[in-house]
Amino acid sequence: MSLYNLNRLRHFVEVVESGSFTAAAKKLGLGKAIVSHQVAKLEEELGAGLLVRTTRSVQMTEAGQRFYENAAEILAQAERAVQELQQEQEIPSGLLTVTAPEDYGQCVVARALMRLRVKYPKIRVNAVFTDEKLDQLKEKIDVSIRVGWLEDSSAIARKIGSFQQYTVASPQYVEAMGPITTPMDLQDKDWIYHCKLPAGILWQSAEGEEVQFVLQNPPITVWNTLTSHACALGHGGLCLLPSFQIREDLASGRLQRVLPGWHHKEGGIYALFPNSRFRPAKTKVFVEELIKAHKEVRDVF
């Protein structure tokens, strides 16, 4: 097909509407030579005369008349298409699909999403809180939240924040254990073990001391942190849980930290995006909201 340059169309339409090449050129901010040349080229492409020029005036041919209407319509439609797109770019809207691990999803992401809905009602939310790893493309996921430590991934990541891990237990269980002074005292206690995490537990004191031991035959094995949490609340024993998950339990006293002088490895929260050159507005505003929500639950104790 011959027609491919919308600017030519624009020039032609402008000439028709202005009634003169010079006026059109002025309006378009171009030299009149260009407009003349472009319209001539358009005619050549189309193999038909559109305008009849004399040195003093411009008139449309019959073909030009008919083509003008089409041309104007095409331009209008093109403009509409672009505007529609850019409006979407500015006003966050559309379906936002977010995945996150179950625990972090429930504790933080859900709140961020609900606030987002209040701010931007045109965003529809699809929250997939699961510990499974989904196909970002197939499920059309806009943002994947990863908690912990990133493996390599082709996707682009943005750090949302960090979290601490705390060794906690219910007050009852702590009392039953009796006094504890060093991590090694905990080695043979009742650990609630999250099987997807490494069995080795690393302790770091404020002074830089390091102690590590590996859980041998933990009496309770669970498959996700929500279960760990439930077991700990049920006085099942010791449990390593992320700070964001136990914020309220620590505040209310339903759980308490064991050996608060010792810390575990800090983890990160990351947002992963599909590998696209541009990030839609809905994604941007969600990430901002998530960062805000995360700050509220960070490092409670």
Added chain:
Amino acid sequence: MSLYNLNRLRHFVEVVESGSFTAAAKKLGLGKAIVSHQVAKLEEELGAGLLVRTTRSVQMTEAGQRFYENAAEILAQAERAVQELQQEQEIPSGLLTVTAPEDYGQCVVARALMRLRVKYPKIRVNAVFTDEKLDQLKEKIDVSIRVGWLEDSSAIARKIGSFQQYTVASPQYVEAMGPITTPMDLQDKDWIYHCKLPAGILWQSAEGEEVQFVLQNPPITVWNTLTSHACALGHGGLCLLPSFQIREDLASGRLQRVLPGWHHKEGGIYALFPNSRFRPAKTKVFVEELIKAHKEVRDVF
């Protein structure tokens, strides 16, 4: 506005429909590098990601999905506009406005136009037979027929054919005149003078002899050849008339040539077109038809 290249749109749409850059490039007959580059440029222009690429597959973003529909529509419309135009270019149609002098119009052009209508029913005809000179642009005249000798004009001319001028009179008048042997014998006869033509009459013999005289106080002055014709038929006197006008009269004997051994200056029939780079089909076929019609009336005697 940013969007201006329809080829980009075409590439994008093709990628979406093929589901792959490589397939799209193949279909478009281009290198995949170009397609990739063009689509990237389109995204840049729009400030929005349209496609999410991985090394193995291409997926549309939400924005891309929506834009795709608009893009496809725009392309379809552009194609339609071009086709419509080019079809018009091939199948003669539309309003054909023709001007011609009254006499030639009635004698030749009308016939050509009527034949044209039979051949190409989609042509509508606007026949303006008048001796006035009209504004070609203002009246949207596609073809102006000029009879005689061209003055300068910015319009483009095409010669349709030529015609002779004959000095004629009715048989009665010729008989009344008595025997005539040389042009000078006619100088003081009753001339029917067409005031828009020069008063000087030039005679050329077959042997190359030239005689010229100027009409002094012609007894009958008329303003157009149709009147001349009528006066001649009414035995008013001698009259210089174009061949196409008196073809039938000569055949039927109602008029007859005077001094057929002497000739007058040959005239031409010209078609003038508006100064347009391209000539619509309707114009082309009309000119052909007119040439054919003219041949039939040319140089009867």
Added chain:
DNA sequence: TTGATTGTCTCTATTTTTCATACAGTATGT
């Protein structure tokens, strides 16, 4: 692992677009 396929990148050649200037024809006002 290899081999095939994907999309992208780089470099170069070609085409297109733009600009500034000069030009020719025509209407207008004196």
Added chain:
DNA sequence: ACATACTGTATGAAAAATAGAGACAATCAA
């Protein structure tokens, strides 16, 4: 009739966009 102002066009150089060939990294299937 004349100059003036205005029209659209032609020309040639500079800038930009487009096209093509080959190499590259990433992925999937065997």
